[in-house]
Structures are given as structure tokens and as C-alpha cells.
Amino acid sequence: MGAFAVTRRNRVRRLPEKASYDELAVHAVLDAALFAHVGFVDAGQPVVIPMLHGRDDARLYLHGARKARIAKLVGSGAPVCVSTTLLDGIVAARSAFNSSMNYRSVVVFGTGRMLEDEGERLVALRVISEHVLPGRWAELRPPTARELAMTAVIEVGIESASAKIAEGPPQDEAEDYALPTWGGVVPVATTLGRAVDDGRLLAGVGLSQAVAALEGRRL
Amino acid sequence: MGAFAVTRRNRVRRLPEKASYDELAVHAVLDAALFAHVGFVDAGQPVVIPMLHGRDDARLYLHGARKARIAKLVGSGAPVCVSTTLLDGIVAARSAFNSSMNYRSVVVFGTGRMLEDEGERLVALRVISEHVLPGRWAELRPPTARELAMTAVIEVGIESASAKIAEGPPQDEAEDYALPTWGGVVPVATTLGRAVDDGRLLAGVGLSQAVAALEGRRL
Numbered sequence: 001m002g003a004f005a006v007t008r009r010n011r012v013r014r015l016p017e018k019a020s021y022d023e024l025a026v027h028a029v030l031d032a033a034l035f036a037h038v039g040f041v042d043a044g045q046p047v048v049i050p051m052l053h054g055r056d057d058a059r060l061y062l063h064g065a066r067k068a069r070i071a072k073l074v075g076s077g078a079p080v081c082v083s084t085t086l087l088d089g090i091v092a093a094r095s096a097f098n099s100s101m102n103y104r105s106v107v108v109f110g111t112g113r114m115l116e117d118e119g120e121r122l123v124a125l126r127v128i129s130e131h132v133l134p135g136r137w138a139e140l141r142p143p144t145a146r147e148l149a150m151t152a153v154i155e156v157g158i159e160s161a162s163a164k165i166a167e168g169p170p171q172d173e174a175e176d177y178a179l180p181t182w183g184g185v186v187p188v189a190t191t192l193g194r195a196v197d198d199g200r201l202l203a204g205v206g207l208s209q210a211v212a213a214l215e216g217r218r219l
Numbered sequence: 220m221g222a223f224a225v226t227r228r229n230r231v232r233r234l235p236e237k238a239s240y241d242e243l244a245v246h247a248v249l250d251a252a253l254f255a256h257v258g259f260v261d262a263g264q265p266v267v268i269p270m271l272h273g274r275d276d277a278r279l280y281l282h283g284a285r286k287a288r289i290a291k292l293v294g295s296g297a298p299v300c301v302s303t304t305l306l307d308g309i310v311a312a313r314s315a316f317n318s319s320m321n322y323r324s325v326v327v328f329g330t331g332r333m334l335e336d337e338g339e340r341l342v343a344l345r346v347i348s349e350h351v352l353p354g355r356w357a358e359l360r361p362p363t364a365r366e367l368a369m370t371a372v373i374e375v376g377i378e379s380a381s382a383k384i385a386e387g388p389p390q391d392e393a394e395d396y397a398l399p400t401w402g403g404v405v406p407v408a409t410t411l412g413r414a415v416d417d418g419r420l421l422a423g424v425g426l427s428q429a430v431a432a433l434e435g436r437r438l
Contacts (some may be wrong), residue, residue: 010262014284031384034407035320036308037256037302039267043285045228048258048267048302050324065233083267090253091410092430096348097361097366101254105269139271139400169417171278177419181358182427184416186434188253190409192309198388198405200396208401211311215405 009109010160020163023058025163027108030055032219033084035131038062040073040080053082054128060108061124071152080106086146086219090186091168094179100170102185106163110156115144118174135210164179190219228328228399229379233338237383242277244382247421248325249274251302251438253351258283258301259331270302273347279327279375280343290371299375301327305438308406313398320387320403321404325382329375340372354429 002167004010004021030036030053034155039048049070060082064071075082089102097138109193115121122143143151168184195211223229223240231238240244249255250274258267268289273280279301283290293299296372309403334340341362350358389402414430 013287034262034306035304035322037258037304039256039258039265039300041260041263041265044260045298045328046258046260046265046300047326048256048300050302050304050322052320057404068232069250074322079264081258081265083266083269085254085256085269087409088417090433092355092414092427094359094365095362096344096356097362097370099348099352099355101351103254103269107266107268109264110410125315127421129318132309132320133311133318134317136311137225137315140313140318141395141398141400143314145268147314151316153359169419172419176360178421179360180421180424181360182416182420182424182430184414184430186430187412187416188409190306193406193408194339195311195403197401200388200391201401202397202399205399205401208311209404211401212367214309 004161005094007160008201010107010162012162012164018162018166020165025104026161027055029086029163030084033044033086034219036082036084038070038080040070040078042069042073051071053126054131054134056127058158060110060158062154062156063125064152066150066152068152073147074112075154076154077111077113080110080112087188088167089188091170092186094172094176094181094183098170098172100166102166104165106161109160110157110158113155115153115155121148122154126153131215133210135213136208139172139208139210144188153154192217225378226379229326229381231381237385239382239384245325245380246274247384248305248323249303251323252305253438255303256317257289257299258438259289259297259345261288261292264328271351273350275346277377279377280346281373281375282344283371285369285371287371288366290373293331294371294373296330296332298384299329299331301375306407307386308407311403311405313391313395313400313402317389317391319385321385323384325380327377328379329377331376332376334372339353340367343374350401352429354432355427358429395426411436
């Protein structure tokens with residue numbers, strides 16, 4: 001694995017010492033996050049919406065309703081920005097200026113392509129499903145022709161990207177350590193709990209193995 | 220409180236039955252989320268980055284480095300989209316098509332304005348600080364002139380917005396309830412843990428009251 005070239009598009013301006021352009025670092029955050037915020041431009045207006053994603057090597061996959069605005073825009077070669085952030089802590093410094101958050105984030109720049117080939121579309125849908133719920137695809141019936149016709153599947157090549165990891169205690173001004181002010185971190189954890197069935201299981205149906213494997217997982 | 224007019228810009232296309240244009244619903248999600256993803260357009264390229272936010276009535280406040288690209292663009296009247304999402308569950312339906320997430324999200328459209336008046340800037344910085352760590356501002360020394368000079372403070376009027384709340388069990392196709400497939404939800408919880416000091420407290424300094432009040436909070 002290599003690194004992304006640092007260009008005007010992906011260069012991290014703020015706190016550049018926390019930035020990484022390493023492909024492995026970018027992929028690790030994309031894989032840890034269950035969803036992303038996807039940005040596109042609609043008649044000059046920036047639009048950012050949450051979407052599920054999946055990654056296969058240097059490609060991201062997204063899906064949505066075939067009729068959705070984002071499907072038409074992003075699927076037709078428009079530039080797209082996929083950003084995702086995992087919050088790890090609130091950093092309470094001895095000044096407001098140095099107070100911040102601990103987090104893992106990535107910003108990906110790419111170009112969308114609408115997938116039309118049924119084989120490619122099924123691969124991409126499986127990648128998205130397996131990203132959120134590994135092992136679940138094999139437990140489910142295949143998509144129907146009607147479902148596939150209603151679904152837009154978009155490939156976004158990761159052309160450029162950066163990761164940013166903020167961790168550890170506050171970094172206060174030297175003179176502020178003389179203040180009688182508490183400084184430290186409030187950890188933030190996102191965890192998956194015990195699965196709850198919908199009360200409509202057939203007799204004898206136990207908990208899905210794929211779902212059971214997720215219980216207690218921390219993002 | 221009223222509702223946002225439904226226009227081309229904020230109309231929810233996908234699963235419109237989960238949408239709300241009510242100001243209270245939009246504000247509740249903005250207030251529950253500790254940070255947001257902010258989208259803007261830089262020379263035709265959509266850019267989405269995570270930022271802390273604070274809300275005062277129908278205004279959002281953002282801050283960043285004075286020299287940051289987003290400060291220059293967003294602070295100078297460019298259109299901006301502020302989107303935030305709280306993940307509440309993984310919805311494991313009996314088909315991939317109906318599998319999804321439970322979440323609370325908002326998408327806000329507005330126009331940025333760089334605040335230059337020192338009084339306005341301090342109010343906005345306090346709103347952002349109090350949003351993340353209520354009560355902390357009064358525990359901290361005031362910002363210095365140098366810190367203020369390095370900080371861009373941006374006001375975004377909430378011109379248009381929508382909220383989307385997805386909750387509850389999977390909604391499967393009628394015939395899929397006859398399948399021997401588990402269906403239900405894996406809850407996702409984001410919680411604040413026990414605060415950890417940075418080991419540099421002066422003798423006799425106890426845990427911040429503002430920080431203590433956050434421990435155990437669920438977003």
C-alpha cells in the first residue's frame with residue numbers, strides 16, 4: 001500500500017501534525033465507520049447527506065434510490081466528497097482555545113460512476129451489506145429483479161484522501177498548567193448492544209450468527 | 220416555533236415518511252449531536268469536513284483557524300450545508316433491500332457570515348463551548364487577544380432544513396415474514412465515559428463540575 005499525493009484538494013490545513021496520507025490509515029477509518037457523510041454539488045449548492053458505504057480496495061460503493069437526486073448527480077461523474085468521523089473523546093483543556101475532540105476522520109475525494117452491469121451491482125451491494133453486517137448476505141434471500149431496478153449503485157474511486165487522528169490529553173499553553181483548572185479527557189464510546197428481534201420470527205428461528213457476532217462490538 | 224418551507228433544496232426524497240420540517244425537530248438533533256459535517260464548494264469541488272458547532276435560536280456557529288480554507292469560503296457568504304447524524308441501530312431485515320439503520324439526522328442549508336465584532340465573536344465561541352461542555356466556559360480563563368486573532372468565527376443562518384428520524388424494527392415485505400430468517404435491530408449507543416485527568420493537575424484541584432456532569436451521558 002502506498003500514500004496519497006498531497007495536493008491542494010486533500011492537504012490538511014488545520015493541525016497538519018495529526019494528518020496522514022497513508023492508504024492504510026485512510027482505509028482503516030473508512031472500514032471502522034458504519035456510515036459516511038457524502039457531499040456533492042447540486043446547481044452550485046453543497047449538499048451533504050448520510051449514506052451507508054462499503055470499500056473494496058481503492059473503491060467505495062454507495063447505494064440509494066434509483067430516483068434520488070444524489071444517484072443522478074453522483075452516478076454521472078460529478079465530483080464527490082465522502083467524509084466520516086468516529087468520535088473518541090471530549091478534550092477539556094485549561095482554555096477554550098485548546099479544548100477540542102479526539103477522533104478518527106477521513107475525507108475522500110473521487111468521482112462517481114453509476115454501475116449498470118448486474119454482476120458489478122451485486123458485488124457492490126454485497127460489499128456494502130458485508131461492511132455493516134459481515135456474514136449477513138449469505139443468510140438472506142437474493143435481491144429480486146424489482147429491488148435491483150429500484151436501487152442505484154454507485155462506485156466512487158478514491159482518487160485523493162486524507163486521514164486525521166486526534167488522540168491523547170489536552171495540549172495546553174505552558175503557562176496554563178499553573179492554573180487551578182482541571183484538564184483531561186471524557187472518553188466517548190460507540191458500542192453495539194444486545195440484538196432485539198422484531199417479534200415476528202418463525203418458530204425455531206434463533207438469532208442470526210452474523211448479528212450475534214456484532215453484539216458488544218465497539219466502533 | 221414553526222416549520223421550514225419544503226423546497227427543492229430541503230425536500231427529503233428517500234423515505235419521505237420519516238422526514239420532518241419542524242423547527243423543534245431540527246433543533247433537537249442539532250443540539251444532541253456533538254459535532255457536524257460541514258459541506259462547502261471550493262472551485263467546483265465539494266468538500267466535507269467535521270467541525271464543532273453550537274446553536275443559538277435559528278443560527279449555527281462554527282469556528283476554525285483564521286487561515287483555514289473553510290473560514291475564507293464559508294465566512295464570505297458562500298452557501299454551506301451542515302449535516303449531522305446520530306446512529307441508533309443497525310436494522311437487520313429479512314432482505315438486504317429492507318436492511319438499514321436507525322438514526323436521527325438533520326441537513327441544514329444556510330449562508331456563512333464571518334463575525335468580526337469582538338462581542339459577537341465571544342458570544343458565538345461561548346455558544347460552541349457550552350454546546351459541547353455545558354458550564355465549562357465559566358471555569359476557564361478568558362480567551363487571549365492572540366487566541367481570538369487566530370480564530371475564525373462563522374455564523375450560519377438556518378435558512379432551510381430537514382430532519383429525518385428512522386426508528387423501530389425492520390419493515391419487511393409481507394411474503395418475507397414466512398422466511399426462517401432472523402429479523403430485528405442491533406442497538407447502537409454513543410456514551411460518555413469516566414473522565415481521565417491528564418496527570419498535570421495542581422495539588423487540590425478536583426474534577427471539573429462541568430466535566431463531571433457529562434459522565435455517563437448518552438447522546
